[in-house]
Amino acid sequence: MNSETILKIQQIEKYYGNRSSLTKAIDDISFEVNKGEFVAIMGASGSGKTTLLNCISTIDKVTSGHIYVGDAEVTKLRGNALNKFRREQLGFIFQDFNLLDTLTAYENIALALSIQNVSSSLIDSAVKKVSQQLDITEVLDKYPYQMSGGQKQRVASARAIITNPKLILADEPTGALDSRSAKLLLERFSALNREIKATILMVTHDSFTASYAGRVLFIKDGKVFNEIVRGDDSRKEFFDKIIDVVSLLGGDLTDAL
Numbered sequence: 001m002n003s004e005t006i007l008k009i010q011q012i013e014k015y016y017g018n019r020s021s022l023t024k025a026i027d028d029i030s031f032e033v034n035k036g037e038f039v040a041i042m043g044a045s046g047s048g049k050t051t052l053l054n055c056i057s058t059i060d061k062v063t064s065g066h067i068y069v070g071d072a073e074v075t076k077l078r079g080n081a082l083n084k085f086r087r088e089q090l091g092f093i094f095q096d097f098n099l100l101d102t103l104t105a106y107e108n109i110a111l112a113l114s115i116q117n118v119s120s121s122l123i124d125s126a127v128k129k130v131s132q133q134l135d136i137t138e139v140l141d142k143y144p145y146q147m148s149g150g151q152k153q154r155v156a157s158a159r160a161i162i163t164n165p166k167l168i169l170a171d172e173p174t175g176a177l178d179s180r181s182a183k184l185l186l187e188r189f190s191a192l193n194r195e196i197k198a199t200i201l202m203v204t205h206d207s208f209t210a211s212y213a214g215r216v217l218f219i220k221d222g223k224v225f226n227e228i229v230r231g232d233d234s235r236k237e238f239f240d241k242i243i244d245v246v247s248l249l250g251g252d253l254t255d256a257l
Contacts, residue, residue, distance in 0.1 A: 005068075006166050006199045007033040007056065012065030014051055014222075025051040026062070027222035033167075036197040038189065040210040042242070043219035044249070050171065052219065053203045057169050058086055070166050087115060091160030091168040095175040097152045099144045105155045106140040112163050130158045133196075134188050150181025154188065161198060170202040174209050186212040207246055211239035218245055225249065 014026040025048045033039050043049040054060035056067055058074055067074040069089055077085050092098075099108050106127055113123045131137045134154045139147050147155065153173060160168055170189075174182035190212050192198040202213060210216050212235065218226040226245050230238045 004035040005032050006035050006037075006070060007201065008066075008068040009056070010066040010068075012052075012055060012062045012067060014048075014055060014060070015063045024222055026055070028065075029219075029222070029224055030065075031217060031224060031227075033199060033201060035199055036193065037215065038193040038198075038200045038213045039202070040213035040216045041201065041203045041219060042205065042207075042210050042216055042246070043225075044205065047219045048222040049203050049205075049219045051222075053169060053171055053201070056167075056201065057090060057092065058082060087112075088163060089166045091163060091165035093153075093157050093160045093168065093170040093173045095172040097144070097156045097176070099152060099156060099159075101144050104141055104143055105136065105147065105151075108144075108155055109140075109158045109162055112159050116163070126162055127158075130162050133192065134158050148181065149177050150184055153177060153181070153185055157185070157188065161192060161196075166199065168198055168200045170200060172204055172206075173202060174204070174206065182209065207239060207242045210242050211235050216242055216245075218249060220249055 009029055009031050011028055011030050012026055013024065013028055016023045016025055029052065041049045041052065051060065055062050056074070058077070062075055065075070072085055072089065074085070100111070103111065109127050109130065110123045113126060127140070131140055134157055136151060136154045136158060139151050139155065144152055153176070174185060177185065186209060189200060193200055202209070204210050213230070215227065215229045217224055226248070228241055228245060233241070
């Protein structure tokens, strides 16, 4: 079976600062993510995992190396081409939801498509479909202040996947949620990954959250320190393996929910 590579990271480095005080946030990282994979990136704060995500999401630029999403070399995109790429190829899910307070859940989700000039009838059917997938049909008419944290995060997830992006980038998506809402969201992520073959790259410091992925990359001091694949393991077995690597890393990741 020939699997399609969605994300290709080639020898990227990222420096901050100037000659007198240079910080190497990413130190020669290379890896690939295939279509339909659910990959978690773990590391302590300051390990470089967020910088890595920011470079992939085009929020930040690499100092050297190459990043490809599909056929596009992200590191070379500029201006309108970059904006179009962000809009059409990437889906973002942030820890603090980033919903617009003055719009209903329906309008927040629809916005991603209306920016692309999709017809209102197609938008309507797409919003309804994604709302069923994420079980948020009952909050479509509500504003963010009327929703729970878990509902807001699922609305934000719906907004991220409605454009059918090549790659969904999630930055600590469960960070602001209680454990029940976090579990619900992660189960939805797993279902999206299984059912619509959504390709998800998720940064987290939490072993429970990472255990929902099919593969975990561990970042330490800007390098890939270790990688484990879930394979046929149960989630519990995979969680235990993640904990083992975390303790190898010196236990400097928090495992509290």
